[in-house]
Amino acid sequence: MKLLQNILILCLLFLSSTKILAQKDSLALQRKARSLVRDGNQLYAQKQYTDASVAYKKALENSASYDKASYNLGNAMYQNKNFKEAAPQYELTAKTATDKFTKAEAYHNLGNSMMETKNFQGAVDAYKNSLRNNPTDDETRYNLAVAQELLEKEKQDNKDDKNKDNKDNKDQDKKDKDDQNKDKNKDKKDNDDKDKKDDKDGEGNKKPYPKNDDKKDPNEKPKPQKGKMSPQQIKQLLESLNNEEKKTQKKMNAEKAKGEKVKQEKDW
Incomplete structure (x- = not known):
């Protein structure tokens, strides 16, 4: 039991000493940050804005929430016409500042x-x-x-x-x-x-519309229309009629001779 108590005491002492050391380190970093800010302010007053910016950045590396360092860094950047880079520093200051x-x-x-x-x-x-x-x-x-x-x-x-x-x-x-x-x-x-x-010929006159007959074979003889006869057909028909008439007349004459009796003369 006593051994356990001693162990707990040692642990508490160790934690306390660690906390004290951390506080000392934190205080040391803050003091260093303040020193760097003072250096930066001197450079700023001499219008050495680039060197001042370096000092303020180092101060923030030691104390990221040091609002004076971020504010002054913004001012140094602003003086160097780095307006876009200055804006985030002012935003950081507005966020971390307590007053x-x-x-x-x-x-x-x-x-x-x-x-x-x-x-x-x-x-x-x-x-x-x-x-x-x-x-x-x-x-x-x-x-x-x-x-x-x-x-x-x-x-x-x-x-x-x-x-x-x-x-x-x-x-x-x-x-x-x-x-x-x-x-x-x-x-x-x-x-x-x-x-x-396209509707005009070479002389500028309108071309007639093509007839259906233009599509026929040029060597084919034209056919007579229905109900009409060509002169050649009429001639052939007349010749045929004449021949038929002659044959008929000849036949009639032949029949007449055959049917006539020989007339005998009468003895009176």
Whole structure:
């Protein structure tokens, strides 16, 4: 039992010492971070913004939630016109800061960065957040009014551009449709002209429509229509009738001679 108690005591002492060491390390890192921030501030004052940025970044490596380091880093980047890179640092400061004044300053500068990149909606939101934390800041209120005006102008320009694009699209569609109609009319006219040309001979006179007889064999003799006789047939018929008449007359004469009795003369 006593052995168990001694083990528990040792464990508590070990945990306590570990916690103390961690606190000492944390304090040491914080002190180092503050020192780096002071170095960065001196460089910033000398307008050596790039070197100042390096110092502030090192400070954040030692204390990631050090809001002063992130805020100052944002300012150094802003001075170097790295507005897009500055914005996340101001956002980090606004998130980690514990007092409203620091939050208000971070949101104000975030709005300025958004204005520089023409993100007017983002600027409006940032200035509003700044005023929520510090409603008496007239400079932020003025910047908010400017950002809102620019945002409305941007929306109107986008609307006008959209209407212009719609109009251009409609005009283009109308032009395409007109061109298609022109092409159709041209094709129809060309076809009509071709048909008219085909209907004319080389001298420009209209050709007669072909008759059905044109399809017949040119060597075939024409056939008489029903109910009519050709002159040749009439001639043959007359000759046949004449021959028949002669045969009939000859036959009649022969029959007459055969049927007549020899007349004897009477003896008176």
